Amino acid sequence: AEAGRLGLGREALPEEVAAWDIDIRPDGQGLPPGKGSVKEGEALFLEKCAACHGEFGEGAARWPVLAGGFGSLKSAAPEKTIGSFWPYASTSFDYIRRAMPFGQAQTLSNDEVYALIAFLLSMNDVVKDDFVLSRDNFTAVKLPNEDAFYLDDRETAEKHFWRKDPCMTACKDKVEITGRARVIDVTPDDKDKSMKVE
């Protein structure tokens, strides 16, 4: 609606868009020039990432696990890593470049990000140890779990949650307690006297 414009704001300069336009899409849109090898990535990872994520991406303490977890998704303890869960490798570029290392965001060069991803892909058995990742071959990388994602289907798969006249009286015979939070006892309660009910 050209006529309805207020004329507020100003045109962004190319340098400004370039500075902030750091997002990467699965189709490769946004990928900067550059490249990096698994080997380079390993060195960088040990230096800048392993303290939190473990030497092999296995996660230190409670920090995120980045590799492994294959076949765990149906188990009682799914491990959702780049290899076992993520649908697209592009996500790792988009995320690592903008957010990692945690507390030192946006300090990595493009080559460093390519190398780190090459290393993470190798830790996840997606590429070989001599792999060199670059803008050119990036979109050729496919992650194993991509096809397991599908669009929100709640309106059909959960159609039975739309219902008329839910039961109001004598809806069940007897009721049994099947679980109690107090058994697990993980609620923080030190600070709040009002929570001490015993």
Add this chain to the structure above:
Amino acid sequence: AEAGRLGLGREALPEEVAAWDIDIRPDGQGLPPGKGSVKEGEALFLEKCAACHGEFGEGAARWPVLAGGFGSLKSAAPEKTIGSFWPYASTSFDYIRRAMPFGQAQTLSNDEVYALIAFLLSMNDVVKDDFVLSRDNFTAVKLPNEDAFYLDDRETAEKHFWRKDPCMTACKDKVEITGRARVIDVTPDDKDKSMKVE
């Protein structure tokens, strides 16, 4: 609605009602036993009140004026005192007992309040200097301005403020500025930089 009662709260004990039931009405309801003279009141006033209200109730600094102001109500500087403005003497008992001396509320004895009011009435020329105020003669005291009060009559006196279709276009010819706050310059502005517009 007896049936609709929740049964919350408990009956107040007589001592409890007595402790809090400190209000006084123009008809004398609530007046406690006791008495006090103008002379006693003067001494008390000098001791406990004059620092703020002046020796004769004329008000120290910007603290409230309690006496005088007769005939000022139509002027550009009305002085609203117990004598010039207040409709009922009972108000002074109700108020002084609950709120004065400022910062030492509810410390006066009943006799002291009677005496202080006797003094204030004499400062306002409502009673003679030898007057003794007591529960018995309290409601006989009439304040001069009582009849000047009437009930809110905005719905009749200001009926013209209810109107259909106020003017929307070409409502006046010219507009002149008749007053400016900046001339008076009493707005606090030291702390608020956003208010400095020059």
Add this chain to the structure above:
Amino acid sequence: IGLTARPAAAAAAKPDPAITEVQDWSRFLGEGVAAHPYGKPSKYEAHVVKRDVEWLTAGRESSVNFTPLHELDGIITPNGLCFERHHGGIAEVDPAKHRLMINGLVDRQLVFTMDDIKRMPRTNRIYFLECAANSGMEWRGAQLNGCQFTHGMIHNVMYTGVPLRLLLEEAGLKTNAKWIMVEGGDAAGMNRSIPIEKALDDCLIAFKMNGEALRAEQGYPLRIVVPGWEGNMWVKWLRRIEVGDQPWHAREETSKYTDLLADGRSRRFTFVMDAKSVVTNPSPQAPLKFKGPNVLTGMAWSGRGTITRVDVTLDGGRNWRTARLDGPVLPRSVARFYVDFDWQGEELMIQSRAMDDTGYVQPTKAELRAVRGLNSIYHNNGIQTWLVRANGETENVEIS
């Protein structure tokens, strides 16, 4: 002030370092989730505070401060910025020791704890509270340069409370019950008389504001809410309700909160707050800074009912346009209005005019003075004028 007359979507001369340089907050971690168990505004908002006017009162314990209306929007006043009026300072009442007594013309004189009150059916309502003295300094002419000072004795809050009617029914009203007196537990023992019809209609005994407990300066743990009626009646730190057959003529309804007219006589029991409005932006504390598109906004309210319309003039009342009312428009609540306008540096004389569903139209100051003279102090709901000069500076003025 420096006025920026910025052409539409003009290019910047060189890249903006705010964009091309990585800011600290985009690189380094900020404070974590345990830093502020109860939050506070950003340090960049330190100027958004209640302010008092020292010369107004002899001391600060019986005094008032003012809500920065020009910094707010929408219809909710955040609790930290609700103006304060106390008569003996802020009572810091221990809720475990707080009691509410009902005595007088009732079948049972009762004492309630806070626990008792919280076990009664409750309701939530958004209401404005305006001090009857709001704009009182302006009766004789334009005095204070800022809507915070001319109109800042108002706030608008969602209250949670028990209908007073339920409490009175617990006690059981005698047939001659005609008035109640409400009394605070503060050092002023604040007390006011309220007709029984109002008490049984829409008054609430409130213990929460905007979701959380009342603030101490707003009457914690208990205050009465008297919708549409003057703020002084909304007794804080409420400790007692006496039921009677007559009004009490307490100090705050005789010496104060009576309206002295030009003939020397005075109206009493002027409880309801008439329809009123004010443009909060632009205003003296919020001048215009840019030519081109600008947002004019303000608030309107009526103690008699619901705001139905607000008109705004930019030329001192020659021509008016109807403003856009936005957001929930509720009875006895502030309503928010907007006029999106274009400004090219011409002098403006801005006014707003509120109307309510009783047909009341906010009067001009001249119309008000014609009835009431200059000595009323209270209930000044006259139309406010802001003069915007060519440089954007905005002043409180009066016009013909």
Add this chain to the structure above:
Amino acid sequence: IGLTARPAAAAAAKPDPAITEVQDWSRFLGEGVAAHPYGKPSKYEAHVVKRDVEWLTAGRESSVNFTPLHELDGIITPNGLCFERHHGGIAEVDPAKHRLMINGLVDRQLVFTMDDIKRMPRTNRIYFLECAANSGMEWRGAQLNGCQFTHGMIHNVMYTGVPLRLLLEEAGLKTNAKWIMVEGGDAAGMNRSIPIEKALDDCLIAFKMNGEALRAEQGYPLRIVVPGWEGNMWVKWLRRIEVGDQPWHAREETSKYTDLLADGRSRRFTFVMDAKSVVTNPSPQAPLKFKGPNVLTGMAWSGRGTITRVDVTLDGGRNWRTARLDGPVLPRSVARFYVDFDWQGEELMIQSRAMDDTGYVQPTKAELRAVRGLNSIYHNNGIQTWLVRANGETENVEIS
């Protein structure tokens, strides 16, 4: 706990010293009007705070804290108690240096200052923001004893902001514009994809919450409001909007905020928050303390529209009654409900069941697990059960 079974309006044994002794606050002056230019809660409310659960996260800069729902009432969450979720700590952004860029598939790539945004037409709306992970710890069974922890990742606030549609129109959308990506200026550079239909429908670019500026932890000076959709999408410290023809599949919409089902497959783009409710009182942090009349209250909300009804059971779902909805009931806002009930010390199993104007009925946890299994983490809107024992103590339980 000691239970008080108090007969109706019983007499006290002896006069209550809270009444017969003059309290300090009724005698001595409290603090004056200059004491708290920006106010804070009474010292007696120090326990009403956001709380975090340390074992949940590796550190506190990417973590969450929880709103004390059991201490609140009505529908407004006060700003000091709005739960926080950040991924790189609280960004303390200087508003003078904050910029909003729109780039991508637009006619003009634009940069806005905060001043620019505040000159655009704005509106005010009350919306809930619920984290998709709210109640996420409860997928496998009852875990946390307190609605603050089971349901406290929600707040409900009145926002002031510019319709996103207006900003996109300023830039001019290309015909192939299908998605936008919103990005924060924080150290996590938080980014999410939003379909263009939603962007043009009801999203706001907000700069105020509950009347005042956004709090730093809520995105000061700018956040996007995505009504009814999961909180993670409401990007804070909003610095950029890119318009594109496809979604981005950012980390927060692939690695996180996708819903892993029992068959190992995952739903993505599960944006809308289903209808949900919780009883906030009684609850584990707010046990019953008295026999006799009591107030049961809670909140209900639906991202699909407006709450139409809430049913409550006290006997574990055998019998239900329809609760009283109170206060404004607005689309994509929390609604408040009450059941005033009498308790004589019997064991209670309390549940609430929300319905919205699309006909959706909040499912039981069993019904939800039957479709989704136990690994979903997000979007747990199953019916919550509180067990009230004879002594009033209240527990988080699951029942058959």
